[in-house]
Amino acid sequence: MILALLGSGISNCVIANDTIIIKAVGTWGYFANYPTHEEPFWNHHIAEVSGGSIVGEIKPQDELDLRGYEIMHLLKNGVFDFAFGLPGYAMQENEIFEGADLSSLVQNIAVQKRVADAYFPTLSRAFAEKYNARLMMLYPFPSQMIWCKQPVNSIADLKGKRIRVFLRTLGDFVEGVGGIAVNVAYHDVPDALANNRVDCVITGTMSAYTVGLHKLTPYGFTLRVGWGLAFGAMNLTKWNRLNESQKELLNREIATLTENMWQQTATEDEIALACLSGGSCAIGEAGNMTLVNPSEADLKIRDKVAKEVILPRWTERCGPECTANWNRTVGKVLGLRAEATPQ
CATH class of the missing domain: 3.40.190.170 (Bacterial extracellular solute-binding protein, family 7)
Structure with missing residues (x-):
């Protein structure tokens, strides 16, 4: 050795x-x-x-x-x-x-x-x-965003779409906005898109560019759903x-x-968003993806889903002691409280 x-x-x-x-x-x-x-x-x-x-x-x-x-x-x-x-x-x-x-x-x-x-x-x-x-x-x-084969102009457009996830908490988000969570390994994403197993993909901005999603999913919704x-x-x-x-x-x-x-x-x-959407790209060939930023209304829906779906589901999985610790640490930073049933 x-x-x-x-x-x-x-x-x-x-x-x-x-x-x-x-x-x-x-x-x-x-x-x-x-x-x-x-x-x-x-x-x-x-x-x-x-x-x-x-x-x-x-x-x-x-x-x-x-x-x-x-x-x-x-x-x-x-x-x-x-x-x-x-x-x-x-x-x-x-x-x-x-x-x-x-x-x-x-x-x-x-x-x-x-x-x-x-x-x-x-x-x-x-x-x-x-x-x-x-x-x-x-x-x-880099932050995790949503990349789709069809236009997505708001969170409401995610309803009914089959969306690739790789973590349970991402699945909670997808289901919370009315979508269908589909677990797909990263290296299987291109095949899943080509075979219509998924309509959209959650992955990081730079990984989206690296795998060439701008050639497979022409539309990006730049809501951060994870890191x-x-x-x-x-x-x-x-x-x-x-x-x-x-x-x-x-x-x-x-x-x-x-x-x-x-x-x-x-x-x-x-850097990645510019490369995906036809901006200046020093790391390779730029794509031509259409990007849509979430509106204030979208952010309010996201907050509602976080409080009423994501946090309660995780609380149920993690248990009271785990949840109490989260509330003392992360919850204090974010000004949020995890509860099994939102109040």
């Missing part, structure tokens, strides 16, 4: 007897986060700044042909030392993992950062208890093998990585 790592770009680093090798799994190689942040950090940066004390090797989950729920158990069992992913991977085992990215509650990335910070201790405890993992970071993908909030977590057994200086260095470098990822995501919506 060390020979292979030396060949991958860290040959200028001295591998000492106390070198820690960290095997990591990333998100998706075709999204910007992996080639821009995850891959350089583990395959190059961490060895350089640690003088070879910490050496990483990482591959994206699509190259490894892994699914999210598999990654969580592989991290728990120490097959991977570090994993990037979505908390939604773990929600089938405990709905507490949904709490920092419930659909449509947050429209502003600065507010989403406050939400992530408020919920970090909750997720940290959950990662340790459920997966023997130390939560190291939370960061967003695709992601995590970076380390196997606790491996963390405990680090010496104190290694822990300090890793904490410091991951804090910088996290800040960089938040800053980049803050700019990616604007």
Whole structure:
């Protein structure tokens, strides 16, 4: 393994007897986060700044042909030392993992950062208890919007449409506005559209451009229905093998990585929307998608669905203790209260 790592770009680093090798799994190689942040950090940066004390090797989950729920158990069992992913991977085992990215509650990335910070201790405890993992970071993908084959001029136009989702909370939103939620993996989206399994797709702005949705769904409704909030977590057994200086260095470098990822995501919506809709596009060929921004009336409907459908359904799934914790943390940031039955 060390020979292979030396060949991958860290040959200028001295591998000492106390070198820690960290095997990591990333998100998706075709999204910007992996080639821009995850891959350089583990395959190059961490060895350089640690003088070879910490050496990483990482591959994206699509190259490894892994699914999210598999990654969580592989991290728990120490097959991977570090994993990037979505908390939604773990929600089938405990709905507490949904709490920092419930659909449509947050429209502003600065507010989403406050939400992530408020919920970090909750997720940290959950990662340790459920997966023997130390939560190291939370960061967003570009915001999740709605892309359709037919014109959508308002939330009302979503009624009856079959809409691709990938998280339960997104399904709650779709059903709350009268649509039909259809679970489809990202790599199956083009086929699902071509075979008329779905009429619309929920995915991030940059991922919509990356997969070429402007060629398949000519219409975009730019209501933010989620952020695709992601995590970076380390196997606790491996963390405990680090010496104190290694822990300090890793904490410091991951804090910088996290800040960089938040800053980049803050700019990616604007870039992706321009590229999708015929604006200036420095990252490739521009599309010709028609974009419609939600009206004030749409935002009021969104708020109603959030309070009467999304929050009550999640409360039922998560239970009283989980809900009370959310109200003390995220709910306080947003000025919202989760209740099983809206008052």
